[in-house]
Amino acid sequence: MHRTRVRVIEDALDANTTIARANRADFERAGVRVVNLMSAPGAGKTTLLERTLARLGAGNGAARAGVPRIGVLEGDVQGTLDADRLASLHVPVVQINTDPGFGGECHLDANMVRSALGAIPLDRLDLLVIENVGNLVCPAEFQVGEHHRVMVASVTEGEDKPLKYPLMFRACELVVVNKIDLLPHLAFDLDRFLYNVDAVHPGVRRLLVSARTGEGIDDWCEWLVGAAR
Amino acid sequence: MHRTRVRVIEDALDANTTIARANRADFERAGVRVVNLMSAPGAGKTTLLERTLARLGAGNGAARAGVPRIGVLEGDVQGTLDADRLASLHVPVVQINTDPGFGGECHLDANMVRSALGAIPLDRLDLLVIENVGNLVCPAEFQVGEHHRVMVASVTEGEDKPLKYPLMFRACELVVVNKIDLLPHLAFDLDRFLYNVDAVHPGVRRLLVSARTGEGIDDWCEWLVGAAR
Numbered sequence: 238m239h240r241t242r243v244r245v246i247e248d249a250l251d252a253n254t255t256i257a258r259a260n261r262a263d264f265e266r267a268g269v270r271v272v273n274l275m276s277a278p279g280a281g282k283t284t285l286l287e288r289t290l291a292r293l294g295a296g297n298g299a300a301r302a303g304v305p306r307i308g309v310l311e312g313d314v315q316g317t318l319d320a321d322r323l324a325s326l327h328v329p330v331v332q333i334n335t336d337p338g339f340g341g342e343c344h345l346d347a348n349m350v351r352s353a354l355g356a357i358p359l360d361r362l363d364l365l366v367i368e369n370v371g372n373l374v375c376p377a378e379f380q381v382g383e384h385h386r387v388m389v390a391s392v393t394e395g396e397d398k399p400l401k402y403p404l405m406f407r408a409c410e411l412v413v414v415n416k417i418d419l420l421p422h423l424a425f426d427l428d429r430f431l432y433n434v435d436a437v438h439p440g441v442r443r444l445l446v447s448a449r450t451g452e453g454i455d456d457w458c459e460w461l462v463g464a465a466r
Numbered sequence: 467m468h469r470t471r472v473r474v475i476e477d478a479l480d481a482n483t484t485i486a487r488a489n490r491a492d493f494e495r496a497g498v499r500v501v502n503l504m505s506a507p508g509a510g511k512t513t514l515l516e517r518t519l520a521r522l523g524a525g526n527g528a529a530r531a532g533v534p535r536i537g538v539l540e541g542d543v544q545g546t547l548d549a550d551r552l553a554s555l556h557v558p559v560v561q562i563n564t565d566p567g568f569g570g571e572c573h574l575d576a577n578m579v580r581s582a583l584g585a586i587p588l589d590r591l592d593l594l595v596i597e598n599v600g601n602l603v604c605p606a607e608f609q610v611g612e613h614h615r616v617m618v619a620s621v622t623e624g625e626d627k628p629l630k631y632p633l634m635f636r637a638c639e640l641v642v643v644n645k646i647d648l649l650p651h652l653a654f655d656l657d658r659f660l661y662n663v664d665a666v667h668p669g670v671r672r673l674l675v676s677a678r679t680g681e682g683i684d685d686w687c688e689w690l691v692g693a694a695r
Binding site for chain 1: 622
């Protein structure tokens, strides 16, 4: 009797992970670092990017010393509102709508990002920021090929969000706490929020910013420039 | 030759709609009206309910003249934070966690609600408020057997949200615009927001409230008492 050797494939990937790896390989071939930026609706991702691009002067393909060339991939259920805002800052912006072709999905997945790659001038970028669909649940479950995952949490959302959406807070290496200019007007306990962040993701880096006033934006820009290297 | 008559079933329902109808039948048998309350994370659903229950004095099973007996079904990915807050107001509160049994879903569906029905004292309620998972996309796609759908939109989320999440704004018969106490501190154009609401759902009713200060809460309570009839 023959004994058939069965080869066990231990690293069976789901389709999303397979495609995310292909995206990642394409990014690395082009020398582009990629940040997946996530948050609840209205936490201020787009305003943060507007402020960032203006501060860095990253538009007009300007490869000045130390300033990365930045592109943006916008994810929204429908419309191009955010893409239009950012395109006015003269950076390459590509919009993915999850509604028509992808069934109204509440997140970006690797295949959606892959579908957009041909439209992004990767060879002329150092950094691609992917602005995910506003949602604190599903975007954290889908890798898209990114090198870094960052979330924006607004102080208007309450101290309890890390405890209610722990996967999102755990999936990120940096939590950007936005709208701190509103703290004097809110019943929001910042210490308790940061304690809750640390409870679900011990030691995760946090930056306090106001995309509106510019407070804290220098530290964020410094982090982003570092991420582009 | 025989001709076989083929009966065409035109109203083929998906599983969710079938179960939503069963839920609805159970609610009607018990004489309970049901409101599905939806919003983005941190828009203030729980604070609104706290304020509402305190204002109406709906706890302690008090069936005083004109005050409905209210119960709450809480939907969260995990934890019982919101349920604990509301239970302290002495109303029946049941928590559904979408994480352990349901795969971390970002919304409630009819089957999750059905799974909870046995734990809710329907015969002792006039109104059940279902506080959905904080998310502006998927909750709008799943009927759960409710009579009314209401969304809470916070003024901190920006004027563009109706245009970016139109299905949610269209799925509701009432948009509760919350946190209006923060308007003096925000670059938020209320008229433009209401224009956008009307653009995606012409004529939909809007109520302006601050769950924190109590402004506008009387009108909301009046709407809710009407919905309980």
